[in-house]
Every structure is written in C-alpha cells, then in structure tokens.
Amino acid sequence: MEVPILKQGPFLIATIQAALSDADLEQLRTALVNQAVRYRSLGVIVDVTAMDVMDSFASRMLLTISRMIRLRGADTVIVGIQPDVAFAMVQLGLTLEDIPTALDLEEGLAYLQQRCRNSS
C-alpha cells in the first residue's frame, strides 16, 4: 500500500496508514526523497501514528530517509510513535538516533517552522 505524501507549504507530510511491508517502506523512501528534491522542501514529517509495530527494518528505513533528506539541507521529524510501540522499540534496542520526534503532526510542524525561522 502506497503512503500518501502531502505538500504543505515548504514541507512534506507522509502519513503511514497501516502495517507497511518492506517494499512499501522502500517505496516511501524513494518517493519522499524525489519529492523533497522536486519541491525544494525545507522539512519532512513522517506520521507513524497508525503504525502498530516498529521493527529494526522500519527504524533503519526511517534513519535512511532522515539522512538522505539531511543531505538536501532539510530536516525530518517523526511524529506519533505510540507508547506501546516506543516501549517495544526500547526493549529491542532501537533508537532513532538523532532524528527529532514530536508528539503529533501539529508539534512536528511547529518544530519545522521554528527551525526555518532560526536559519533564515
């Protein structure tokens, strides 16, 4: 199932809908990076509210997305990691390293807007 990507001003918002397969995640990575280049996006939000499992493959894919977007000079924020999912991630040993996370979409957007103001 393809992940819808919404353009909101200088930002892209990808909303993960349900249980994603590995192929879907790879498709998301490619589509996000392509669109970030095309629209010269300043920031990307990946909304994972609907994800009920975040395993090591999904984490690695989010890390890769964030690094590729970083190379474009833009930021990635992961929003909406559910408490149970976060608990399992910690036990598994997964961190999202230096990717910023936010409670929800609104906070993620506020974070990106702040970053843009600071750098302009």
Place this chain on the structure above:
Amino acid sequence: MSDPVEMNISSDMDVVRARQEGRSKALLIGFSVSEATLIATAISELARNIVSYAGEGVVALQAVQTGSRSGLVIVAADKGPGIANVSLALRDGYSSSGGLGLGLPGVRRLMDEFDLVSAPGRGTTVTVKKWRPRM
C-alpha cells in the same frame, strides 16, 4: 486454549501477516496490548530473518499452559544456511547484511525465554516464549 497456527514465510508480506496474526493471538489469550506489541515486534524480527537469510521457512504460534502459568510459544524455523557463530549473531549490532544487528539480541530481550539452535548448512530454529504476568 486456541489452536496452534503455522504460517509459511517467504516474502515481506508474510512478515506483516505473521506479526498481525501474532498480535491477534496474543490478545486472544489474554495478553495486554502492550505485551501483544512486544510479541508482534519479536515475530517481525524472526520472520524477517527467515526471509533475509534463508529465503523461506515457517513461523508457528502456540498457546501454552503449564501449571498456573499461561503464555505463547513462537517457533521460527528454516532450512537455510544456518549460523556459524551463534554467540556473534546474538551480539548487539552484529549483522552480516548491513542491518542494525538488533533482531536476535532484541528478541531475546523482548521475550521471557529464548532458544536458538542452528548449524551451518542445516538451518536455524528459534524458539521463544512469553508468559502472561501472574494475576
């Protein structure tokens, strides 16, 4: 007690199916949503290892009851290349494929019991158990 489930695993879609099945079975036998998430995450890692390293295999789920304890047993088995150095494979961060190397050691942390049997050329069987907290 619910019937055992056995699932063939050979693609990334099977990985998703296996962890969804694991979640519903865990909830069915009385695990909390939080525990079911741990179980689904463990199944995702084990099933993905089957696809990545062996190509195909099976994941079996079975509710268990011993004395006053009840829980879930997960067996992930394949006839793939096996693991030459098991203690290395269980180390945090070790991966032969550029992965995060957190699958096996992470599953060990997520579950209450963990057993790995593997020999080069003879496949790999990982058996893990999660017990329900005593009331």
